[in-house]
Amino acid sequence: MSGSNASQTEPDATEPPPEEKQGGAAPLTDDEVWDLLNERLTGEFEEALDSRPDDIGTSPGEAWGTMLRAADGSPLGQPEPADPAQIAATAMVLRLLEADAGLQARAVQPGAVIVVEVPGAEWVEPIAEAWRELIHAAKGTPQDGSGQEEPPVPGVESVSSPWVAVRRDGRSRDHRPDEGNRAVRAVVASGRPVYGFSPSPARFLPSDLMRAATERVAIGPPDASALIEAATILTGAPPVMVSIRAEVAARVTVADLWLARRPGQDADAYLTRLSQLASGQNGHQAPRLDGLHGMDEAVHWGWDVARDLADYAAGTLPWREVDRGAVLFGPTGTGKTTFAKALAAQCSVPLVTGSLAQWQGARDGHLGTTLGAMQRTFDEARKSAPCILLVDEIDAFGDRAAFGRRERDYAVQVVNAFLEELDGAAGREGVVVVGCCNDASRLDPAILRPGRLEHLIQVPLPDQAALAAILRHHLGDELPDADLPRLALIGLGSTGAEAERWVRGMRRRARNARRGATLLDLEAEVRGRASSPPPASLRRTAIHEAGHALMLALERPGAVIAATIVPSRGLAGRVHWKQVDETRPAFTRAALLATLREALAGRAAEEELLGEASATSGGGLESDLCRAT
Numbered sequence: 125m126s127g128s129n130a131s132q133t134e135p136d137a138t139e140p141p142p143e144e145k146q147g148g149a150a151p152l153t154d155d156e157v158w159d160l161l162n163e164r165l166t167g168e169f170e171e172a173l174d175s176r177p178d179d180i181g182t183s184p185g186e187a188w189g190t191m192l193r194a195a196d197g198s199p200l201g202q203p204e205p206a207d208p209a210q211i212a213a214t215a216m217v218l219r220l221l222e223a224d225a226g227l228q229a230r231a232v233q234p235g236a237v238i239v240v241e242v243p244g245a246e247w248v249e250p251i252a253e254a255w256r257e258l259i260h261a262a263k264g265t266p267q268d269g270s271g272q273e274e275p276p277v278p279g280v281e282s283v284s285s286p287w288v289a290v291r292r293d294g295r296s297r298d299h300r301p302d303e304g305n306r307a308v309r310a311v312v313a314s315g316r317p318v319y320g321f322s323p324s325p326a327r328f329l330p331s332d333l334m335r336a337a338t339e340r341v342a343i344g345p346p347d348a349s350a351l352i353e354a355a356t357i358l359t360g361a362p363p364v365m366v367s368i369r370a371e372v373a374a375r376v377t378v379a380d381l382w383l384a385r386r387p388g389q390d391a392d393a394y395l396t397r398l399s400q401l402a403s404g405q406n407g408h409q410a411p412r413l414d415g416l417h418g419m420d421e422a423v424h425w426g427w428d429v430a431r432d433l434a435d436y437a438a439g440t441l442p443w444r445e446v447d448r449g450a451v452l453f454g455p456t457g458t459g460k461t462t463f464a465k466a467l468a469a470q471c472s473v474p475l476v477t478g479s480l481a482q483w484q485g486a487r488d489g490h491l492g493t494t495l496g497a498m499q500r501t502f503d504e505a506r507k508s509a510p511c512i513l514l515v516d517e518i519d520a521f522g523d524r525a526a527f528g529r530r531e532r533d534y535a536v537q538v539v540n541a542f543l544e545e546l547d548g549a550a551g552r553e554g555v556v557v558v559g560c561c562n563d564a565s566r567l568d569p570a571i572l573r574p575g576r577l578e579h580l581i582q583v584p585l586p587d588q589a590a591l592a593a594i595l596r597h598h599l600g601d602e603l604p605d606a607d608l609p610r611l612a613l614i615g616l617g618s619t620g621a622e623a624e625r626w627v628r629g630m631r632r633r634a635r636n637a638r639r640g641a642t643l644l645d646l647e648a649e650v651r652g653r654a655s656s657p658p659p660a661s662l663r664r665t666a667i668h669e670a671g672h673a674l675m676l677a678l679e680r681p682g683a684v685i686a687a688t689i690v691p692s693r694g695l696a697g698r699v700h701w702k703q704v705d706e707t708r709p710a711f712t713r714a715a716l717l718a719t720l721r722e723a724l725a726g727r728a729a730e731e732e733l734l735g736e737a738s739a740t741s742g743g744g745l746e747s748d749l750c751r752a753t
Contacts, residue, residue, distance in 0.1 A: 241322065345373070418458070454585075510554040512558060617700065
C-alpha cells in the first residue's frame with residue numbers, strides 16, 4: 125500500500141473479513157440470535173412478516189411447528205406450533221369465496237365497504253387475518269380503522285395502507301356504534317376499501333361503516349369439511365375412519381381447536397378429541413333426563429321441550445309454539461344446574477352458560493362492560509341455536525321495586541338489559557333459557573312474564589326413593605346388594621349433592637384403609653362425621669321430633685314417613701311426611717289451628733316431659749316458630 129495509506133492495516137489472515145462474520149461462515153451464538161430477533165421485532169420485523177408468502181398448509185408434514193434455527197442451521201429452542209384456529213379460519217373464508225366467485229374482485233374495488241359477520245368474538249382475529257391473506261395476499265398491513273386520528277377530509281390520506289380493517293369483538297368499551305366514525309368517513313372518502321369484522325356488526329361496528337356498507341357477508345361456524353381440512357394440514361394426512369357430525373362441528377370453538385391437538389397424533393385422533401370437546405363429553409357421558417331423580421315436574425317440562433325443539437329443528441313446528449324458558453328454584457344442591465346440562469344433552473343441542481356474577485366479573489364491573497358481556501353470551505346462544513342457555517343464580521338480578529336509591533340507577537339498567545335480551549328486537553329464536561336460583565321471591569316479576577321465562581318450577585329435596593336412586597347413580601356397580609332405601613331413609617332431608625359427597629367419602633375411607641368399599645363406609649358418611657351430641661341433647665331432640673310426629677299422626681293419619689335425629693342442613697332433626705288428603709282446605713280456621721299445633725308440638729313435648737322448652741324451636745325460615753308465625 126502507498127505511504128499515504130500506511131495507517132490502514134491489512135486484514136489479519138487468521139481473522140475472517142467482516143462480511144464473513146455476518147454471513148454464514150461463523151455461526152451466531154444463541155444470545156446473538158435472540159438479540160437480533162428482538163431488534164427486528166421492534167423495527168422492520170413486522171414489515172417482513174407482512175410481506176412473507178402464505179405458509180398455511182404448504183408443508184403439511186411439518187405443520188405442527190416451525191423451528192427457530194441459528195445461523196448454522198441448528199435448531200434453536202422449541203417448535204412454534206401452527207395455529208389450528210388460523211388454519212380453520214382460512215378454510216372458512218375459502219368456503220365463502222368459493223360460494224361467491226366474484227366476492228374477491230368486488231372486495232378490492234375502490235370504494236368497497238364490506239361488513240363481515242363472524243360466528244363469534246374469538247373468530248374476529250383469525251378470520252380477519254385469513255381475509256387479509258386470501259383477499260390481499262401480501263400487499264400490506266391494513267390500518268385499524270377504529271381510531272379518531274383521521275379528519276373527515278375527502279381525498280386526503282394520512283397513511284399509505286391500501287385498505288382499512290375494523291376489527292371489533294365487543295370486548296372493549298370503545299366497541300360501540302358511536303366510536304370510530306370520523307376515521308371511517310375519511311377512509312371511505314379516500315376510496316380505499318374498508319372491511320368491518322364483528323360477531324354482531326350492528327352493535328359493535330361504527331354506525332357510519334354500517335350505513336356506507338356496499339355489501340354484507342356472514343361467515344358461519346366451521347363446518348365438517350373445514351375441520352377435516354384443518355386436521356389434514358395439522359397432521360400431514362387426511363383422516364381414514366373418523367369424520368365429525370355437522371351439529372358438532374358448528375359448536376367447535378377456537379379453544380377446542382387448540383386443546384384437541386397433541387404431538388404425533390393422526391387426523392382421526394385429532395377429530396375424535398375435537399368432537400369430544402365440542403360435545404362437552406370430555407371423557408364422561410353427559411347426564412340425560414331419564415337419569416334425573418326427585419324433580420318430576422322439571423323433568424316432565426324438559427321432555428316437552430326436547431320434543432318441541434326436535435320438531436322445530438326439523439321444520440315441522442314454528443318457534444312461536446315452543447316454550448321460551450323456565451326458572452327452576454329450590455335448595456342448593458338439588459340438581460338445578462345438572463338439569464340444564466341434562467336437557468341440552470337430551471336435546472342434542474349446545475349448552476351456553478352465563479350469570480350476572482360472570483358478566484360483572486368480565487373485567488371491571490363497569491355498567492357498559494357488564495352489559496356487553498351479557499350481550500356476547502346471548503349472541504353466542506343465538507349463533508348456536510337451537511340451544512339451551514343456562515342463567516345461573518338468576519335471583520341475583522333482584523326486583524326493581526326493591527332496589528334502594530344508591531344502587532337503583534345501575535341495577536335497573538342491568539335488569540332492563542336482561543329483559544331486552546329475553547324478548548327484545550334482536551329476538552332469540554331457537555334459544556330456550558333456563559334460569560336457576562334458590563329464592564324465587566327475589567325475582568323481578570317481569571322476568572316471569574309470558575314470552576320470557578314463563579314457567580316457575582320448584583325442585584324439592586329428594587324423597588326416599590329419589591335419594592336411593594341418586595345413591596345408586598353415583599355408586600355405579602359398587603355395592604350391588606346394598607340396602608340403599610334404608611340409607612336413604614337415614615339421610616332423608618339431604619340433597620343430591622350431599623349424596624354424591626357421601627359416595628366420595630365412602631371411597632376415601634376405603635382408600636385410606638387400603639381395601640374395598642363397604643356398606644358400613646357409606647353408612648358412616650350418611651350419618652355424618654361430626655362429633656355426637658351428649659346423650660341428654662340427643663334425648664331432648666328425640667322428644668322434640670316425636671312430639672311433631674305424634675301430632676302429625678293425629679291430625680293427618682297416614683302422613684308420617686319417618687322421624688330422624690340425624691343432623692342435616694343445619695337442623696338437629698326433622699319429621700318427614702307426605703300430603704295424604706289433597707281436598708283438605710288450607711286456609712280455614714280449623715286448618716290453620718291444626719298447622720299451628722303441628723308446628724308447636726315439638727316445643728310442647730319438651731315442656732311436658734322435660735319441664736321446659738329449649739331455644740331449638742327458633743332460628744331460620746325452617747324453624748318451628750318461624751313457620752308458626
